[in-house]
Amino acid sequence: MSNGLAIAAITAVFKNLLEDGLVQNAALSSMGNVLVTTLPPDQISIGVDGQPQLNLFLYQVSENRNADLGKSDAKGGKLRNQPAHHQASTEEGTILPLAINLHYVLTAYGNKDFQTEILLGYVIQLMHQTPVLSNATIRAMLNHVATINRSGLLAQAIESTSVEALTEQLDQVRIAPNLFDTEQMSRLWSLLQGSYRPSIAYEVSMMFIASKKSSLAPGSSKEALNQPQIEKIVAWPTDGEIVAGSSLIIYGKNLSEDITLLRLNGGENLLEPQIVEDNRILFKLPQNLYAGVHKVQVVHQQLYKYQNCKDLEVVSNEQTFVLHPTIQFSVKEESCNP
Incomplete structure (x- = not known):
């Protein structure tokens, strides 16, 4: 427990x-x-x-x-x-x-x-x-x-x-x-x-x-986290265009840890992936992302956070992907008066 x-x-x-x-x-x-x-x-x-x-x-x-x-x-x-x-x-x-x-x-x-x-x-x-x-x-x-x-x-x-x-x-x-x-x-x-x-x-x-099993005392040295590495990012379930709200798969090495999160564009708010394995991660993009080039990092955090501990997270290399715009249009019906 x-x-x-x-x-x-x-x-x-x-x-x-x-x-x-x-x-x-x-x-x-x-x-x-x-x-x-x-x-x-x-x-x-x-x-x-x-x-x-x-x-x-x-x-x-x-x-x-x-x-x-x-x-x-x-x-x-x-x-x-x-x-x-x-x-x-x-x-x-x-x-x-x-x-x-x-x-x-x-x-x-x-x-x-x-x-x-x-x-x-x-x-x-x-x-x-x-x-x-x-x-x-x-x-x-x-x-x-x-x-x-x-x-x-x-x-x-x-x-x-x-x-x-x-x-x-x-x-x-x-x-x-x-x-x-x-x-x-x-x-x-x-x-x-x-x-x-x-x-x-x-x-x-x-x-x-x-x-x-081994619990660390406050201020003691913590076990080193593995350095995650991203190799590529593809859309899921099909390797098609990436749009807001799409699900993506990150492929790489050492991607799984006690706590695995994702950082978009160097921001402070971290995303929680849906599925994590050592060589791949599945996650869903937010709906409010703008079209263009974006960056993603894998973030590993310590399961136990103690006072006086520094470097509580290890991040991967940044990998870029292109978010395509979603075009929406509506057809307005016009009435014809005789």
């Missing part, structure tokens, strides 16, 4: 997603403040005057055996639709990516008619509209969590590392309902040893990027 705080971080993101969704839902304003907690169900008790409550409890962690960890195809060697950071290495000293599922039970508590039904209904709607959390969304939510309660346990733990370090090896997170039948839900609540309340189970799938 990339970071020991990853599971707690995902629980915090899930909780923050619920809190924001409830606050922004005007239909729930009549309920007042809805408390969202992450406690074991047997530790929750609501009195007569208790406020409505949602409780998110992580009850199991399992391995996701169905995840494609980006292993190379030894036979065909064809391009595979895997992000660059999922290219698993079998070299000595490398740990393959770990895919896990987090199993949550989400329970609604209320002491008035229809409170639990309304809460569960809006939560199910919210989660149905948010099936995937991108890396950028997770990073933004964790920054929010770390700032609203700096004295909290998770915020203090994050201070020992950083939100960037916590999320840089984490791919997108998928949230899916796990609809239990009566027997399955009964077994779950028997295991939890709590008083049954209306609940829904969710399964959160997360993927960690491959990492090295």
Whole structure:
């Protein structure tokens, strides 16, 4: 696992997603403040005057055996639709990516008619509209969590590392309902040893990027990155004209690294390729590029970024390509008056 705080971080993101969704839902304003907690169900008790409550409890962690960890195809060697950071290495000293599922039970508590039904209904709607959390969304939510309660346990733990370090090896997170039948839900609540309340189970799938066994201490020397080299660039799937929005294939040597990005025309904003292999990269051009001659570089970055480390990236030679203009025209119909 990339970071020991990853599971707690995902629980915090899930909780923050619920809190924001409830606050922004005007239909729930009549309920007042809805408390969202992450406690074991047997530790929750609501009195007569208790406020409505949602409780998110992580009850199991399992391995996701169905995840494609980006292993190379030894036979065909064809391009595979895997992000660059999922290219698993079998070299000595490398740990393959770990895919896990987090199993949550989400329970609604209320002491008035229809409170639990309304809460569960809006939560199910919210989660149905948010099936995937991108890396950028997770990073933004964790920054929010770390700032609203700096004295909290998770915020203090994050201070020992950083939100960037916590999320840089984490791919997108998928949230899916796990609809239990009566027997399955009964077994779950028997295991939890709590008083049954209306609940829904969710399964959160997360993927960690491959990492090295040996971790570097801050300020220590880092492993040298390979120098990438570009040999040629062609359009894909056909070797035709290159226009804005085209997919291109870069051919070369040492193109794959822990983090592989692309730089256009020496700019600061880097592009993430769709597929990365050691001798070729597939990427898509932005739609807003102007016609003319453009330059592209392959950029390798360190998977672990530490203070006092310099030269955190290695770049390839620049290779040029010609972007052809796209001609658009419209035919205006003119009416003829007799």
